[in-house]
Amino acid sequence: xxxxxxxxxxxxxxxxxxxxxxxxxxxxxxxxxxxxxxxxxxxxxxxxxxxxxxxxxxxxxxxxxxxxxxxxxxxxxxxxxxxxxxxxxxxxxxxxxxxxxxxxxxxxxxxxxxxxxxxxxxxxxxxxxxxxxxxxxxxxxxxxxxxxxxxxxxxxxxxxxxxxxxxxxxxxxxxxxxxxxxxxxxxxxxxxxxxxxxxxxxxxxxxxxxxxxxxxxxxxxxxxxxxxxxxxxxxxxxxxxxxxxxxxxxxxxxxxxxxxxxxxxxxxxxxxxxxxxxxxxxxxxxxxxxxxxxxxxxxxxxxxxxxxxxxxxxxxxxxxxxxxxxxxxxxxxxxxxxxxxxxxxxxxxxxxxxxxxxxxxxxxxxxxxxxxxxxxxxxxxxxxxxxxxxxxxxxxxxxxxxxxxxxxxxxxxxxxxxxxxxxxxxxxxxxxxxxxxxxxxxxxxxxxxxxxxxxxxxxxxxxxxxxxxxxxxxxxxxxxxxxxxxxxxxxxxxxxxxxxxxxxxxxxxxxxxxxxxxxxxxxxxxxxxxxxxxxxxxxxxxxxxxxxxxxxxxxxxxxxxxxxxxxxxxxxxxxxxxxxxxxxxxxxxxxxxxxxxxxxxxxxxxxxxxxxxxxxxxxxxxxxxxxxxxxxxxxxxxxxxxxxxxxxxxxxxxxxxxxxxxxxxxxxxxxxxxxxxxxxxxxxxxxxxxxxxxxxxxxxxxxxxxxxxxxxx
Amino acid sequence: xxxxxxxxxxxxxxxxxxxxxxxxxxxxxxxxxxxxxxxxxxxxxxxxxxxxxxxxxxxxxxxxxxxxxxxxxxxxx
Numbered sequence: 001x002x003x004x005x006x007x008x009x010x011x012x013x014x015x016x017x018x019x020x021x022x023x024x025x026x027x028x029x030x031x032x033x034x035x036x037x038x039x040x041x042x043x044x045x046x047x048x049x050x051x052x053x054x055x056x057x058x059x060x061x062x063x064x065x066x067x068x069x070x071x072x073x074x075x076x077x078x079x080x081x082x083x084x085x086x087x088x089x090x091x092x093x094x095x096x097x098x099x100x101x102x103x104x105x106x107x108x109x110x111x112x113x114x115x116x117x118x119x120x121x122x123x124x125x126x127x128x129x130x131x132x133x134x135x136x137x138x139x140x141x142x143x144x145x146x147x148x149x150x151x152x153x154x155x156x157x158x159x160x161x162x163x164x165x166x167x168x169x170x171x172x173x174x175x176x177x178x179x180x181x182x183x184x185x186x187x188x189x190x191x192x193x194x195x196x197x198x199x200x201x202x203x204x205x206x207x208x209x210x211x212x213x214x215x216x217x218x219x220x221x222x223x224x225x226x227x228x229x230x231x232x233x234x235x236x237x238x239x240x241x242x243x244x245x246x247x248x249x250x251x252x253x254x255x256x257x258x259x260x261x262x263x264x265x266x267x268x269x270x271x272x273x274x275x276x277x278x279x280x281x282x283x284x285x286x287x288x289x290x291x292x293x294x295x296x297x298x299x300x301x302x303x304x305x306x307x308x309x310x311x312x313x314x315x316x317x318x319x320x321x322x323x324x325x326x327x328x329x330x331x332x333x334x335x336x337x338x339x340x341x342x343x344x345x346x347x348x349x350x351x352x353x354x355x356x357x358x359x360x361x362x363x364x365x366x367x368x369x370x371x372x373x374x375x376x377x378x379x380x381x382x383x384x385x386x387x388x389x390x391x392x393x394x395x396x397x398x399x400x401x402x403x404x405x406x407x408x409x410x411x412x413x414x415x416x417x418x419x420x421x422x423x424x425x426x427x428x429x430x431x432x433x434x435x436x437x438x439x440x441x442x443x444x445x446x447x448x449x450x451x452x453x454x455x456x457x458x459x460x461x462x463x464x465x466x467x468x469x470x471x472x473x474x475x476x477x478x479x480x481x482x483x484x485x486x487x488x489x490x491x492x493x494x495x496x497x498x499x500x501x502x503x504x505x506x507x508x509x510x511x512x513x514x515x516x517x518x519x520x521x522x523x524x525x526x527x528x529x530x531x532x533x534x535x536x537x538x539x540x541x542x543x544x545x546x547x548x549x550x551x552x553x554x555x556x557x558x559x560x561x562x563x564x565x566x567x568x569x570x571x572x573x574x575x576x577x578x579x580x581x582x583x584x585x586x587x588x589x590x591x592x593x594x595x596x597x598x599x600x601x602x603x604x605x606x607x608x609x610x611x612x613x614x615x616x617x618x619x620x621x622x623x624x625x626x627x628x629x630x631x632x633x634x635x636x637x638x639x640x641x642x643x644x645x646x647x648x649x650x651x652x653x654x655x656x657x658x659x660x661x662x663x664x665x666x667x668x669x670x671x672x673x674x675x676x677x678x679x680x681x682x683x684x685x686x687x688x689x690x691x692x693x694x695x696x697x698x699x700x701x702x703x704x705x706x707x708x709x710x711x712x713x
Numbered sequence: 714x715x716x717x718x719x720x721x722x723x724x725x726x727x728x729x730x731x732x733x734x735x736x737x738x739x740x741x742x743x744x745x746x747x748x749x750x751x752x753x754x755x756x757x758x759x760x761x762x763x764x765x766x767x768x769x770x771x772x773x774x775x776x777x778x779x780x781x782x783x784x785x786x787x788x789x790x
Contacts, residue, residue, distance in 0.1 A: 007751025015742045022735045026767070029728035029774060036721035036781065045718060049787035056718075056784040059777035063725075069770035096766045100739075103759045110753045 012111035017390065019104035020189050027097040030075050033063045071095040098173050098181075101188045105166045105173075108388070112162045115402060116374070124150060125159055129167060158408040162374045165388075190390035213453030215283060215302025217310060220251060220450045230446055233257075234267060234439040236432045237422055239322045240352065243271045244414045246448065250282035252304055252327070254311045256445040259438045265318040265347075266311070267439055268334075270304055272325025272353070272378075272414065283453050284326065292329035293355040293381055300326060301333035303451035305340055311447055313344055320348035320439050324414045325378055328354025328370075338362040348436060352417050355382040357392050369397040369432050373420065375405070376412045397435070399428040460485050463654040463701050471706075473534075474587045481705035482534045482585075482592075488606040488698045489527040489653075490613060491636070492621060492665060492691035493545070495519035496684040501544045504680075508641045510574050514545040514558045516692060521545040522684055523573045524621060524667065524691075525636060526613040528604035529702065537582035538602035540615045541593070542677060543573025543638060549646045549710045563659075566635030566650045574639045577677040579615055591706045593649035594640030598677060606698055611665060617675040623665035625694055628658025633697040640707065649707035655700030663694040715785040722781035729774035736767040 036042070037060040046053045064074055072095055094102075109129055113119040120126050128143035147156045160167060165187050172184030185191075222230070222245075229245045231238025234257040242253050246269070253269040273284050283292075283300035292298040313319060321331035328351030334340050335349040341362040349361060352371045355378060361368060370393075372379040403420055405411045421429045433440065458465070464485060470477040498513065501520030505511035513520035525541045547558050548570030561571045579598040580586050589597025598618075605612040612622040636651040669678050669687040681687060743760045746752035 007746075007753070008749055011746060011749045011751055015746055018738065018742050022738055022763075025731050025735055026770070029725075029732055029770070032721070032724045032728055033774065033777065036725060036777070039717065039721065041717040042721075042784070045715060045784070045788035049784055052780075052784040052787035056777070056780040059773070059780040063770070063773035063777045066769060066773055069766055069773045071766070096763070096770060099759075099766070100763055103756075103763065106755070106759075107753070 007110065007114055009111040009114040012107050012114070016104040016107040016111065019100055019107065023097045023100040023104065024189065026070065026100060027075060027095075030064065030070050030095060030097060033060060033070070034074050036060055037064060069096065071097075071099065094174060101185070102170055102173055105170050105188055108166050109163045112166075112374075116162050118159065119163060122159070128160075129163065155407060157377055158375050158411065161377045161380065161408060162402070164377055164380045190388060190392060213283065213299040213302075214455070215299040215304075215306055216452040216455040217252070217303050217307035217449040218452070218456065219310065220448050222446075222448050227446070230255075230443070232443050234259075234436065234441055234443060236322075236350065236429055236436060237418060239267055239269050239350075240324065240414060240418050240421070242269050243322070243324050243327070244418060246271050248272055248284060250284045250451055252307055252449050252451055254307060254447050254449070255443050257439050257443050258441045260441055261438070263318075263438070264444065265320065265439050266313055267320045267322060268304060268308060268331065270300075270321070270323035270327030270331050272323075272327050272412075281453060281456070283330075283451050292326050292333060295333075296336060297333055298330060299453045300330040300451065301337070303449075303453075304330055304334055305337070307449040307451070308334075308340075308344065310449070316345060318347045318438065319344045320350070320436065321346060322348075322350045322352075323354060324352045324417065325354055325412065328352055329356055329359070332356045332359035332361075332368075335359070335361040335363075335366050335368070341366070347438070350432060350436075352414070353378055353412055355379050357382045357388070364395075367397070367435055368393065368395075369399070369435070371399045371417065371421065371425075371428065371432075372401075373405075373411045373417070374400060374402040375408065377408050378412050397431060399425060401425060401428075460701065464703065466703060468533075471588070471591065473584050475584055478584060478588060479533050480588075480591075481703045482529075482532050482588075484529040484532040484700075484702040484704070486531045487527055487529040487700055487702055488604060489525065489633075489636075489657075489696070489700060489702075490604070490606055490611050490621075491523055491525045491695040492663070492667070493693050493695075494522045494524065494667070494684075494686050494689050494691050496522040496544070496686060496689075500683045500685070504544055504576050505546065505574055508574060508639075509646060510546045510549055510639055510641075512546075514547060514571065520684075521692075522686065524619075524686075525573070526602070526604045526615075526621070527702075528602075528606070534584055534588070535582060537580055537585045538604050539581075539585070540579045540600075540602060540613070540618065540677075541573065541575055541636075541638060542577050542681065543575045545571065546574050546639065547571050549639065549648070563631065563634050565632075566637050566652050569634070569637050572637030572639050572648070574641075576680050579618060579677060590642075592704060593638050594642045594647040594707050596676075598675070600675075606696055608698075611694070611696065615670075615677075617670050617673045618677045619667055619669050619681060621665055621667045623663065623690075625658075625660040625696055626662045626664060628660045628696065631657055631659055633657035633700050634695075635702070638707070639710075646710040647707040648710050650705065652703045653697065653700050654702075655697055657695055657697035657700070660694040660696065663691050665694065666690050715788045718781055718785035718788065722778045722785060725774045725778040725781065729771045729778060732767045732771040732774065736764050736771070739763050739767065 065072060124147045128147055131139040131143050169184040169187040226245050230242050246253055248271055255267045256264050259265055283303050292300045321334060323331035331349055332351055335346050336359050346366050348367050350369045353376050356370055403424060410416055464483040468479045471480050495516050498520045501513040523543050523545050528538050530536050558571050561569055575595050579600045581602040586597050586599045601616040603614045610624050614620040633653040633655045635653040638649040640647045667686050667689050669681045739760050
């Protein structure tokens with residue numbers, strides 16, 4: 001792969017292009033010969049001229065199988081010729097067309113190597129590329145393994161990125177797997193999107209169709225910090241900065257800007273895919289990225305269209321589309337959607353780090369810019385990267401550049417593209433900004449959208465969809481039950497002084513306390529209810545665990561009952577104290593669970609393996625939770641004694657919880673605190689105590705209604 | 714029926730000529746790269762192999778075309 005002199009990459013690319021033409025001519029000839037060989041007309045004429053038929057057949061067979069000529073050239077035609085072609089590929093008998101195409105790909109690699117000398121200068125990369133080009137499968141596999149071992153997968157792929165498509169296509173053309181040949185052919189000839197994975201031959205479309213959904217978008221508010229970071233004037237860097245601010249959180253943004261001519265125009269801004277596993281909810285996942293790139297319409301692009309429809313563009317209003325990564329492919333899908341373009345005037349489409357080579361705007365007047373880093377693998381997923389020898393879009397503004405950062409995914413990040421456009425590509429930035437001049441004015445409206453594969457259920461449906469009633473609170477009426485759509489909770493069970501617990505239960509009719517090895521079981525429950533109909537609030541409750549109010553002794557053991565769903569549970573905690581950090585909820589305390597409720601600042605942080613709870617002047621409870629057994633969140637039952645009656649409060653929950661059998665948390669009562677709840681915890685002997693077991697629940701939904709008196713038994 | 718066979722023969726004859734032209738194009742590609750001083754070392758061997766294959770393929774197609782023509786003539790009722 002080395003040249004004698006400084007080669008001209010454009011000359012090499014032109015030669016590669018010419019070789020593609022030659023290969024296509026040869027392929028046509030092979031198809032014609034195959035068609036003649038398999039034409040039934042020849043067979044039907046056989047009885048009339050058997051002596052002439054035999055030499056004709058022999059000549060056709062030779063033409064389509066001669067390794068010195070067309071090679072194994074069965075192509076086109078029916079199933080028989082397809083099967084024969086695939087059998088030939090499996091036997092490693094390439095056609096002349098494939099060999100010429102491989103030479104074209106090697107010239108493309110040589111052209112890229114002029115700008116990326118590391119491709120040929122690095123012995124390990126050169127070994128891999130040479131082995132792929134020379135059809136030495138075993139050597140190619142060994143070279144790839146050595147490269148991965150030496151550099152790691154990320155660095156190896158990043159370094160190969162500029163010729164990723166070419167190397168894959170070379171391997172696919174020359175290997176014995178017939179299933180990937182069509183994809184390799186498309187990459188090599190630039191005729192279309194690689195329809196299959198060039199390694200396995202698995203159809204891209206087969207994978208993309210897993211991404212289903214009509215797409216949906218719902219308005220969401222940005223946080224104050226995010227809103228403050230949005231650009232206040234339209235510009236390329238401003239719009240890309242907005243995409244960076246949104247992050248890969250499943251959201252998109254639409255802004256209206258007042259152009260220099262006083263006309264209000266609109267800009268749709270679409271981020272890339274969210275890392276992690278496909279979730280079946282957001283179109284910004286891996287499947288969404290795949291389908292946006294492969295298909296002309298995807299849940300992501302349909303969700304964006306929904307957002308635009310909801311935003312309410314005036315008829316004829318001009319719209320610019322800006323997208324990064326999968327967002328770039330999705331906005332190009334909108335640009336090539338004739339119906340969308342009939343509804344809206346799409347004037348600009350700017351795709352950054354996106355595989356968009358085979359997208360075509362429906363309106364030829366749409367100005368398209370594509371910005372790609374040559375070490376970024378994502379834009380090459382459609383098979384065309386730095387090495388392409390085809391000018392697929394002579395009317396597009398294409399910026400395909402290289403920089404010193406060769407590491408993927410760093411070079412794919414929106415922040416990296418932003419930095420490159422700000423510092424290293426001033427001409428490109430100014431050119432795109434120049435074309436975006438009508439959108440370079442004051443931002444007059446911004447609206448973020450959360451995108452979905454399919455319309456989401458109404459919030460909280462069905463669990464939180466319950467009859468409600470208004471009750472008076474200190475700051476106006478509050479709806480009961482309080483409906484929490486997102487919260488965390490931790491319940492820690494301790495062994496406490498039995499005599500103190502018995503004293504607390506005396507006269508309540510709820511005793512005796514549930515015992516463990518002769519000690520009383522006490523529950524410390526802390527919850528952070530992030531989003532509720534009464535606002536976000538934290539709560540802390542300490543209670544002695546009791547079997548229930550009935551005077552009749554239940555024969556069944558209490559422990560299994562503790563994990564029963566709250567609305568069916570007899571056992572619960574006799575509350576010896578409650579604290580919250582919101583005045584509204586504190587005022588509702590007597591109604592919700594009975595007894596005195598203190599107001600204090602609360603910090604509840606719950607992770608998968610650790611917990612941190614602190615209640616000002618009362619306690620801290622923190623440490624590792626240890627492994628947990630998954631189960632349904634059983635909710636919470638509390639009892640209180642008020643005016644001679646027993647009140648039962650119940651928190652019904654929905655979500656997963658974990659039972660931690662060996663937690664290593666420790667409870668510390670606030671030193672020297674005279675808070676009544678701190679005193680109570682000291683009396684119970686819980687200062688410095690470790691819980692016997694814990695129940696943690698994250699991202700749970702909860703319904704908390706008013707406590708009800710238990711009818712006398 | 715024989716007309717269909719004859720049509721195949723004609724197409725293959727045209728293809729044989731096209732492959733001969735391909736050989737010329739391959740020579741021109743290599744020559745141009747050499748002239749520009751940017752021909753990779755391995756290119757000459759590849760192009761030489763392609764040239765030879767094009768020549769053989771053209772001859773094979775020509776032979777097939779000739780025999781198909783004879784078959785078409787013989788099979789004519």
